[in-house]
Amino acid sequence: MNILLMLIPVALILVTIAVWFFFWAIKSEQFDDLDRQGANILFDEDLHEQKKQQPTSPKANDSEK
Amino acid sequence: MTNPLQPDCYHCGLAIDSNVDLTVTINEQVQTMCCLGCQGVAQSIIDNGLENYYSYRTEKGAQATELIPQELTELLSYDIDEIQQEFVEQMSGAQKSVILTVENVTCAACAWLIEKQLVTLPGLIQCNVNTTTARLSVTWVDNELKLSKILLQVAKVGYKAYPFQPDAAEENELATANAYLRKLVVAGLATMQVMMFAMANYFDVLGTLSDGLADYFRWVSFIIVLPVVFYCSQPFYANAISAILAKRFNMDVSVSLAIILSFIASVIATVNDTGEVYFESISMFAFFLLTGRFIEQRAKKKAAQTSSNILKLIPATAQVISEGTQRTVPAKTLSIGDIILVKPGQIIPADGIIVEGNSNTNEAILTGESLAVIKEIGDNVYASTENIDSPLTIEVSCNSHDRLISQIIRLQEQSSNNRPKLATLADSIAQYVVIGIISLSLLTYVGWTLLGADDAFWIAIAVLIATCPCALSLATPSAYTCANATMTANGLLVKSADAFDILAKITHVCFDKTGTLTSGVFKVSHVDSALPTSEILALCATLESSSNHPIASAFTDYQDPSYQLSDCQASSGGGIEGMINGHHYQLGSKNYTLGLTDTVVSTAQSDQQVTIYLSCKQQLLATIYLVDSIRTHSKSLIDFLTRLNIDTTILTGDASNHGDYVMAQLNTTYLVKGQSPADKLDYLMSLQQGEIVAMFGDGVNDAPVLAGAHISFAMGSGSDIAKSSADIVLLHDDLTKVSAGIKLSLKVNRIIKQNFCWAIGYNLLAVPFAIAGMLPPYLAALGMSLSSVVVITNSLRLLKGKQ
Numbered sequence: 090m091n092i093l094l095m096l097i098p099v100a101l102i103l104v105t106i107a108v109w110f111f112f113w114a115i116k117s118e119q120f121d122d123l124d125r126q127g128a129n130i131l132f133d134e135d136l137h138e139q140k141k142q143q144p145t146s147p148k149a150n151d152s153e154k
Numbered sequence: 155m156t157n158p159l160q161p162d163c164y165h166c167g168l169a170i171d172s173n174v175d176l177t178v179t180i181n182e183q184v185q186t187m188c189c190l191g192c193q194g195v196a197q198s199i200i201d202n203g204l205e206n207y208y209s210y211r212t213e214k215g216a217q218a219t220e221l222i223p224q225e226l227t228e229l230l231s232y233d234i235d236e237i238q239q240e241f242v243e244q245m246s247g248a249q250k251s252v253i254l255t256v257e258n259v260t261c262a263a264c265a266w267l268i269e270k271q272l273v274t275l276p277g278l279i280q281c282n283v284n285t286t287t288a289r290l291s292v293t294w295v296d297n298e299l300k301l302s303k304i305l306l307q308v309a310k311v312g313y314k315a316y317p318f319q320p321d322a323a324e325e326n327e328l329a330t331a332n333a334y335l336r337k338l339v340v341a342g343l344a345t346m347q348v349m350m351f352a353m354a355n356y357f358d359v360l361g362t363l364s365d366g367l368a369d370y371f372r373w374v375s376f377i378i379v380l381p382v383v384f385y386c387s388q389p390f391y392a393n394a395i396s397a398i399l400a401k402r403f404n405m406d407v408s409v410s411l412a413i414i415l416s417f418i419a420s421v422i423a424t425v426n427d428t429g430e431v432y433f434e435s436i437s438m439f440a441f442f443l444l445t446g447r448f449i450e451q452r453a454k455k456k457a458a459q460t461s462s463n464i465l466k467l468i469p470a471t472a473q474v475i476s477e478g479t480q481r482t483v484p485a486k487t488l489s490i491g492d493i494i495l496v497k498p499g500q501i502i503p504a505d506g507i508i509v510e511g512n513s514n515t516n517e518a519i520l521t522g523e524s525l526a527v528i529k530e531i532g533d534n535v536y537a538s539t540e541n542i543d544s545p546l547t548i549e550v551s552c553n554s555h556d557r558l559i560s561q562i563i564r565l566q567e568q569s570s571n572n573r574p575k576l577a578t579l580a581d582s583i584a585q586y587v588v589i590g591i592i593s594l595s596l597l598t599y600v601g602w603t604l605l606g607a608d609d610a611f612w613i614a615i616a617v618l619i620a621t622c623p624c625a626l627s628l629a630t631p632s633a634y635t636c637a638n639a640t641m642t643a644n645g646l647l648v649k650s651a652d653a654f655d656i657l658a659k660i661t662h663v664c665f666d667k668t669g670t671l672t673s674g675v676f677k678v679s680h681v682d683s684a685l686p687t688s689e690i691l692a693l694c695a696t697l698e699s700s701s702n703h704p705i706a707s708a709f710t711d712y713q714d715p716s717y718q719l720s721d722c723q724a725s726s727g728g729g730i731e732g733m734i735n736g737h738h739y740q741l742g743s744k745n746y747t748l749g750l751t752d753t754v755v756s757t758a759q760s761d762q763q764v765t766i767y768l769s770c771k772q773q774l775l776a777t778i779y780l781v782d783s784i785r786t787h788s789k790s791l792i793d794f795l796t797r798l799n800i801d802t803t804i805l806t807g808d809a810s811n812h813g814d815y816v817m818a819q820l821n822t823t824y825l826v827k828g829q830s831p832a833d834k835l836d837y838l839m840s841l842q843q844g845e846i847v848a849m850f851g852d853g854v855n856d857a858p859v860l861a862g863a864h865i866s867f868a869m870g871s872g873s874d875i876a877k878s879s880a881d882i883v884l885l886h887d888d889l890t891k892v893s894a895g896i897k898l899s900l901k902v903n904r905i906i907k908q909n910f911c912w913a914i915g916y917n918l919l920a921v922p923f924a925i926a927g928m929l930p931p932y933l934a935a936l937g938m939s940l941s942s943v944v945v946i947t948n949s950l951r952l953l954k955g956k957q
Binding site: 093094097100101104107108111112115120121122123124125127128129131132 | 210263266283284286287347367
C-alpha cells in the first residue's frame with residue numbers, strides 16, 4: 090500500500106492541472122456559446138475553400154476557428 | 155388567399171399568397187418565395203455561394219423585409235463619430251471594434267451565414283457570431299470600411315444588426331456566473347477526491363485500514379477541502395455577512411455556520427486524532443449549493459443579455475439648419491437656439507418651439523393620449539414624440555438635461571430607489587431555521603455535557619450537520635430557475651429574482667391604457683354609407699396608402715389593387731385628397747371634405763372615436779368611425795384577475811372619454827385618468843401602502859410607476875425606458891401569457907412550500923438520531939444528498955408548462 094503515499098499526491102497535482110485548464114477555458118470564453126460549435130464541423134470544408142478563394146483576408150478566417 | 159397545394163416560402167416558411175409568383179433556384183431546384191424581401195435575401199445567399207446555409211439550417215429564416223429609405227439613412231448615421239462614441243471601442247491604429255445584437259439568429263447556420271457574408275468585406279479584421287447571446291462582434295479598419303456598410307451587408311442576408319444599450323446588470327451577471335462556474339468546478343473535483351477517501355473509511359467495517367493510512371487520508375482530505383472552505387464558499391459568507399449587518403438572518407447565515415463549524419470540528423478531530431471528520435459532507439454541501447446557485451445565475455445572465463438585446467440603440471440625430479445649409483448632428487449636441495428640421499415620420503430630437511410649419515404629432519409615448527395633437531407655430535413640441543404629417547422647423551428651447559423626457563427619467567430613477575422591498579418567503583422561513591438549528595445544537599451540547607458525556611461536542615456537531623439546510627437552500631432557487639425557463643418559453647422575460655414571489659401575492663393591478671390595454675393603433679369600428687362598406691374602405695385605403703398618419707394604418711388591411719391613386723395631396727390638420735380611377739376624392743375632417751368654412755366643429759362625436767368623412771366632389775359619401783382598438787386579450791386578462799379577486803385600475807395619462815369607454819368594455823374596478831407621470835407615481839405609492847400592486851405599461855410616461863411598483867410588466871413593443879424599468883417584459887405583447895404567468899407563480903409558491911416541508915421534515919427526522927449520537931457521517935451525507943435530489947426533482951415539475 091506504500092505506493093498510495095506517492096500516487097495520491099500525484100493525483101492531486103493532476104487535479105490541480107485540470108482545474109488550471111478549466112479556469113483558462115472559462116477565461117478564454119470557451120463556455121460562452123455552447124450551441125454553436127457542435128454544428129461548426131458541417132461548415133468546415135467550405136472554410137478551406139473560402140481560404141483559397143479569398144487569400145486577401147486570411148486573418149478573418151483564422152479568427153473564426 | 156392561400157393555395158393548400160402551394161408549398162410554403164422556402165426561405166421563411168410562411169404561407170405564400172396565391173397571386174405571388176417569386177422563385178429562386180437553390181441547389182438546382184426551383185424554390186418558391188413569399189415576398190420580394192425573401193427573394194432578394196435568398197438570391198444574395200446563392201450569389202455569394204452560401205447555399206450550405208439551406209442544407210444545414212435547423213430552423214427556417216425570418217421573413218425578410220427590404221430596408222426602407224428611412225432605415226438606410228438611419229444606418230448612415232451610425233457612421234457619425236459622436237454617435238459611435240456610445241458603443242464602438244477604438245482599438246489600436248484605425249481599428250474599431252463593436253458588439254452588435256442580431257435579430258432572428260436561431261441556429262449555427264445563421265451564424266455561419268453572417269460570418270461568411272462579412273468575411274469578404276475589405277477592411278474587416280475579425281467577425282464572430284455568438285448564437286447563445288445573438289451577438290455579433292466585429293473589428294474593422296475604419297478608413298477602409300464603414301460600420302453602416304457592415305450593417306448593410308448583414309441586412310442583405312436577411313438579418314438586422316443593431317448596436318444596443320448594455321443592461322447595467324449584464325456585465326455583473328456575466329462575471330458572477332463565471333465566478334460560480336469556477337467555484338462549482340473546484341468544489342466538484344474536490345468532492346470527488348474527498349469522497350474517495352471517505353468511502354475507504356465508510357466501508358472499513360473489517361478494520362483493515364491501518365491507523366497510519368487512515369490518518370494520512372484525513373490529512374489529504376483536509377488539504378483538498380481547504381479550497382472548498384476558503385474559495386468556493388466565499389459567496390455564502392459574503393451574503394451571510396451582509397444579512398447580519400442588515401440585522402436579519404437568511405439561508406446563507408445557516409449555510410456559512412454549518413460549513414465553518416463542521417470544518418473547525420473536523421480540523422480539531424484531524425489534529426487530535428479523535429472524533430469524526432466531515433470533510434466529505436462539507437465539500438458535497440458546497441457542491442450542491444453551488445450547482446443551484448450556478449444554474450440560477452445562468453438564468454439571470456441570460457435574462458440580462460436578452461433584455462440588453464431588446465434595448466436597441468437607435469441613433470438620435472437632428473437636421474440642423476444654419477446659414478441656409480443642413481447638417482446632420484447627434485441630438486445630444488443640440489443647444490438652445492439651434493434651428494432644426496423634422497420631416498414627417500421622424501422622431502423629434504429635442505424639446506422646442508415650432509417656428510415654421512404645422513403638423514400633427516403623436517405624443518402617446520409621453521402623455522398616453524391616443525389621438526394625434528395638432529401643432530402650430532409657437533406650440534411646444536417634445537423630444538421622442540413623432541412628427542406625423544408635414545415638415546416642422548423647430549427652435550430648440552432647452553438643453554438635453556431639461557427636456558421633458560429627461561425629467562421623466564429622473565423621476566424613474568428616484569422611484570426605483572424608493573421602491574418598497576417585500577420580504578420573500580424563503581427569507582422569512584430562514585429566520586426560524588437559523589434560530590432553530592443553533593438553539594438545537596446548543597441544547598444538545600449543554601444537555602450531553604450535563605449528562606457527563608465526553609463527546610458532547612461531537613454530538614452537537616452531528617446535530618448541526620444533520621440539520622444542515624442544503625435542501626432548504628436549494629428549495630427556492632431551483633423552483634425559480636425552472637419557472638423562469640417556463641416563463642421565457644411563454645414569451646415573458648423575467649428580470650428580477652423575486653418576481654414569482656410577489657406575483658403570487660398581488661392584490662391590485664394597474665394598467666396603462668394606450669398601447670397596453672389598447673393596441674395604440676386605430677381600427678375601423680363602423681361605416682355609415684349608402685355604398686357597400688368594402689368599396690368605401692378600399693377607397694379610403696387607396697387614399698391613405700401613401701400617408702404615414704396614424705389613422706392611415708387603420709385601412710392597410712383593406713387595400714385593393716384595382717384602385718389607382720394619382721395626384722395625392724395631404725393637408726395638415728385637414729385630410730388627404732387624390733384622384734382614384736378618374737374621380738376626385740377627399741378624406742378627412744368634415745370642414746375639409748365638404749369644403750365648409752364654419753369654425754364650429756361638431757361636438758356630437760364621442761371622444762372614444764375618431765370620425766372622418768369621405769367625399770367625392772364635396773358630396774358626402776361616407777362617415778367612417780375609427781377607434782383605438784382594445785387588445786383582443788385584454789378582456790380575458792381582466793376577467794381572470796377579477797375571478798382571483800384582484801382589483802384592477804386603468805391608470806392613464808389620457809384625459810378623454812376613451813378611458814370610460816375602455817373601462818366599460820373591460821369591466822375594470824377603477825379608472826384614474828388624466829394623470830401626469832408624477833401623479834401616476836403618487837397614486838401608486840398611496841395604493842402600495844396597503845396592497846401589493848402590479849403595474850402594466852409601455853410608454854415613457856409609465857417608466858416611473860413601473861420602476862416604483864412592487865412588480866411591473868412592460869409591453870415588448872413599448873419604449874426602451876419602460877422595458878428597462880420593468881421586472882417582466884412581454885416579448886410578444888400577448889396579455890394571455892400574463893394569466894399563465896400568474897398561475898405559474900401560484901404553482902411556484904406551492905412547490906416551494908412543498909420543498910420546504912420535505913427539507914424540514916427530513917431534518918426533523920434525522921435530528922433525534924443525531925441528538926442520540928447515532929448518526930454516523932456517511933448517513934448524514936447520504937440523507938443530505940437524497941433530500942436535495944427530491945427537492946430538485948419536485949422543482950423540475952415546473953418545467954411542464956414549457957412548450
